[in-house]
Amino acid sequence: MRSLLVRNATLIDGRSAIDVLAEAGRIAAIAPSLPAPDDAQIIDAQGQLLSPPFVDAHFHLDATLSYGLPRVNASGTLLEGIALWGELKPQLTQDAIVERAMQYCDWAVAKGLLAIRSHVDVCDDRLLAVDALLQVKQRVKPYLDLQLVAFPQDGLLRSPTALANLKRALDRGVDVVGGIPHFERTCAEGAESVRILCELAAERGLPVDMHCDESDDPLSRHIETLAFHTQRLGLHGRVTGSHLTSMHSMDNYYVSKLLPLMAEAQVHAVANPLINISLQGRHDSYPKRRGMTRVPELMAAGINVGFGHDCVRTDGPACRADDIASANARLLRRGHRQQCANSGAGRLRDCGRQPGRFRAAAGARCRRGDPPARAAPRGGAPRGGHRAHAGVGGDTAVARSSRHGGLVTPTLSRRSDMTSR
Numbered sequence: 001m002r003s004l005l006v007r008n009a010t011l012i013d014g015r016s017a018i019d020v021l022a023e024a025g026r027i028a029a030i031a032p033s034l035p036a037p038d039d040a041q042i043i044d045a046q047g048q049l050l051s052p053p054f055v056d057a058h059f060h061l062d063a064t065l066s067y068g069l070p071r072v073n074a075s076g077t078l079l080e081g082i083a084l085w086g087e088l089k090p091q092l093t094q095d096a097i098v099e100r101a102m103q104y105c106d107w108a109v110a111k112g113l114l115a116i117r118s119h120v121d122v123c124d125d126r127l128l129a130v131d132a133l134l135q136v137k138q139r140v141k142p143y144l145d146l147q148l149v150a151f152p153q154d155g156l157l158r159s160p161t162a163l164a165n166l167k168r169a170l171d172r173g174v175d176v177v178g179g180i181p182h183f184e185r186t187c188a189e190g191a192e193s194v195r196i197l198c199e200l201a202a203e204r205g206l207p208v209d210m211h212c213d214e215s216d217d218p219l220s221r222h223i224e225t226l227a228f229h230t231q232r233l234g235l236h237g238r239v240t241g242s243h244l245t246s247m248h249s250m251d252n253y254y255v256s257k258l259l260p261l262m263a264e265a266q267v268h269a270v271a272n273p274l275i276n277i278s279l280q281g282r283h284d285s286y287p288k289r290r291g292m293t294r295v296p297e298l299m300a301a302g303i304n305v306g307f308g309h310d311c312v313r314t315d316g317p318a319c320r321a322d323d324i325a326s327a328n329a330r331l332l333r334r335g336h337r338q339q340c341a342n343s344g345a346g347r348l349r350d351c352g353r354q355p356g357r358f359r360a361a362a363g364a365r366c367r368r369g370d371p372p373a374r375a376a377p378r379g380g381a382p383r384g385g386h387r388a389h390a391g392v393g394g395d396t397a398v399a400r401s402s403r404h405g406g407l408v409t410p411t412l413s414r415r416s417d418m419t420s421r
């Protein structure tokens with residue numbers, strides 16, 4: 001494998017004019033003015049940011065690239081999105097899921113993502129999506145860490161076979177226990193589902209990641225129950241609450257009690273800005289709520305906050321962005337600007353692997369404040385352009401393509417080439 005030398009990069013710790021040398025797929029040296037090996041491919045970063053790989057903490061690979069199938073979401077609501085997925089499921093084939101997921105993995109890697117946690121729907125007795133994504137996980141393993149969450153989309157208790165299917169999915173190798181308590185028939189059933197799933201995770205020694213309180217209802221408080229069972233069962237640090245959008249509408253006094261409970265249980269939070277800014281507040285007249293969980297407050301309470309893409313080209317109303325940088329940029333624009341800008345570098349640093357173990361084929365580069373840019377991964381450029389206009393937007397300098405094996409250098413955009421669609 002050829003050496004790769006990236007010259008004149010800015011690192012996330014603020015150092016500038018730094019060279020990074022990768023040999024045999026691993027970072028070998030980080031210093032100014034490194035000598036170039038004879039066979040090295042050299043890239044001039046021109047002072048732009050060179051970061052560790054991005055991590056997408058929340059995604060749905062089984063549904064990706066299915067926009068318009070079997071029809072478009074007319075209301076733009078989450079509930080119609082879930083109903084549409086239900087209509088599509090009987091028509092799915094394992095090959096089609098694999099094909100779409102592999103195509104998305106190409107796009108993701110070309111945008112600098114080398115780790116994805118994907119939920120996979122287990123409310124299909126055939127477990128087609130589970131088998132498909134387990135196959136995808138093996139195929140992308142050499143270059144992409146794909147972790148799967150057994151997700152009972154139709155409700156653990158609401159769907160008669162969900163619990164049995166979820167256990168079957170775990171038996172087949174799915175890594176994480178999922179849930180969706182706010183979609184159960186009642187609050188009590190939602191709380192019961194949280195108890196069952198946390199106990200299952202404790203029995204099997206698995207992590208938990210639940211879609212939790214993805215709602216505008218301030219009384220959707222399953223995160224409190226999730227923190228309670230995490231504490232009760234000693235699952236500290238292994239449990240994640242995804243979305244948590246009801247928190248944006250909760251009473252402040254209640255939140256002042258809730259956040260310490262989450263911190264005590266070491267429950268992590270994952271926000272999905274691209275999707276929830278579009279989905280939430282659909283029933284509002286005016287004022288219309290933003291739909292974001294309380295990111296600055298969660299972080300101030302010492303709770304880990306990650307960001308996810310959730311969907312790309314699926315049945316949601318505005319799920320068309322193509323990279324995790326856009327998710328962060330959208331967050332920055334929605335009132336979390338300073339806190340997230342400050343935290344961004346730290347989170348990226350945390351997400352990276354140990355020094356010397358970064359995968360050389362994963363350099364994503366961009367410059368803070370750059371206008372949106374369009375990358376062109378070989379094997380199919382995403383249609384349309386980015387909507388990001390601020391923050392950590394940009395394009396990928398070097399990535400590995402799952403279809404083509406070797407290094408890919410997408411066309412780097414010029415300002416004249418940028419889109420504002």
Ligand SMILES: [Zn+2]
Pocket residue numbers: 058059060119211310
């Ligand atoms: Zn989700």
